[in-house]
Amino acid sequence: FMKGPKDAGKKGLNSIGENLPKVEEKRADGAGWKYPHINKGPGLLHRAFEAIKTGDPYPIKAYIVHRHDPLTGLPDPEAQVEIFKNLDLLVVVDVNWSETAKYADVILPECTYLERSDLIANQKGLKPGFRIRTAAIEPRYDTKPGWWIYIQLAKRLGKGEHFPYETIEDLWEKQLEGTGITVAQIQEKGFITLTDQPIWYDRMNNLPFKTESGKIEIINKKWEDAGIPCLKPYESPEKPPKGKFRLLFGRCAWQTHGMWMNNPALHPYLKENVLWINKKVAEEMGLKDGDKVIVSNGGYKKEMRIFATELIHPEAVFMLHGFGRTVPQQTRAYNRGVADQRLEVGLLDVYDPAGGANALCECFIEVKPAK
Numbered sequence: 001f002m003k004g005p006k007d008a009g010k011k012g013l014n015s016i017g018e019n020l021p022k023v024e025e026k027r028a029d030g031a032g033w034k035y036p037h038i039n040k041g042p043g044l045l046h047r048a049f050e051a052i053k054t055g056d057p058y059p060i061k062a063y064i065v066h067r068h069d070p071l072t073g074l075p076d077p078e079a080q081v082e083i084f085k086n087l088d089l090l091v092v093v094d095v096n097w098s099e100t101a102k103y104a105d106v107i108l109p110e111c112t113y114l115e116r117s118d119l120i121a122n123q124k125g126l127k128p129g130f131r132i133r134t135a136a137i138e139p140r141y142d143t144k145p146g147w148w149i150y151i152q153l154a155k156r157l158g159k160g161e162h163f164p165y166e167t168i169e170d171l172w173e174k175q176l177e178g179t180g181i182t183v184a185q186i187q188e189k190g191f192i193t194l195t196d197q198p199i200w201y202d203r204m205n206n207l208p209f210k211t212e213s214g215k216i217e218i219i220n221k222k223w224e225d226a227g228i229p230c231l232k233p234y235e236s237p238e239k240p241p242k243g244k245f246r247l248l249f250g251r252c253a254w255q256t257h258g259m260w261m262n263n264p265a266l267h268p269y270l271k272e273n274v275l276w277i278n279k280k281v282a283e284e285m286g287l288k289d290g291d292k293v294i295v296s297n298g299g300y301k302k303e304m305r306i307f308a309t310e311l312i313h314p315e316a317v318f319m320l321h322g323f324g325r326t327v328p329q330q331t332r333a334y335n336r337g338v339a340d341q342r343l344e345v346g347l348l349d350v351y352d353p354a355g356g357a358n359a360l361c362e363c364f365i366e367v368k369p370a371k
Contacts, residue, residue: 090104
């Protein structure tokens with residue numbers, strides 16, 4: 001229910017692409033056609049990997065990785081690396097040495113957010129508007145902003161007519177064309193609202209649910225047509241085999257996704273992760289808080305300390321995400337802690353059929369006392 005410029009009776013931002021040719025091919029990941037109930041906007045990256053592996057619905061030979069790191073964010077990086085061998089070109093646009101950058105044919109180094117000016121963005125909410133972010137400092141190294149990288153790629157590939165811009169100011173002017181708002185107005189505060197009063201929906205009559213009926217749907221036709229029952233009877237999760245545990249993972253307050261580990265300001269607060277394990281189970285294994293164990297699954301095996309607690313199910317273990325870096329250039333994070341995604345062997349093709357997300361907690365790992 002986030003409101004945008006149209007809800008305020010205003011024109012939204014313009015696209016920066018000029019006369020872009022319509023894409024006629026089906027999405028390689030199947031979103032919208034093979035999986036008609038899946039939103040075509042974000043798509044399904046792990047299903048695109050399946051297309052890279054099989055060549056169905058068509059061969060994919062190049063992959064540009066930007067603003068994500070699949071070898072950290074998706075399960076089973078070893079399986080992903082095997083899939084990458086089907087590519088002719090892997091390009092990574094990166095602000096640091098990500099796990100995926102390690103395997104790139106080409107790295108295009110991007111400025112950090114404080115070193116670059118970005119495109120104007122919609123600011124949705126009760127008072128919708130536009131926001132802008134301008135560079136606070138000059139780039140320290142030989143890096144470029146993302147918008148510059150893609151405009152240069154378009155020009156060098158003979159498609160420059162679709163992006164006839166030279167500077168970020170050119171892009172801003174294009175975005176604001178016809179809105180009645182100037183760059184100077186937004187830059188006064190870094191944002192501008194398009195309405196003085198908050199916009200509320202009539203909760204009784206006009207809530208705009210994005211369903212076919214326009215209402216909350218307990219039974220969704222798209223799911224039912226795709227063979228996915230909406231009110232499936234509850235099934236208990238599979239119990240782990242003897243000697244194994246269901247692996248859970250998560251984050252803590254100062255973690256920013258999977259990229260924070262090498263940050264010099266944050267790294268000192270948590271240099272490696274620990275394994276949460278049920279206190280009673282730990283005692284039965286002859287372990288006490290702080291002892292070392294070996295965690296393993298498939299070909300990945302690593303040593304870590306335990307945190308024995310009553311606040312976790314006896315069949316499960318838990319660790320923080322983002323550790324176990326394999327890139328030596330990440331000098332603080334390199335080889336520190338355990339990478340949970342490397343324990344998630346075989347999960348790249350295990351996903352929720354309704355929403356499409358990977359089922360990241362559907363694996364069992366072995367835990368043994370370290371000798």
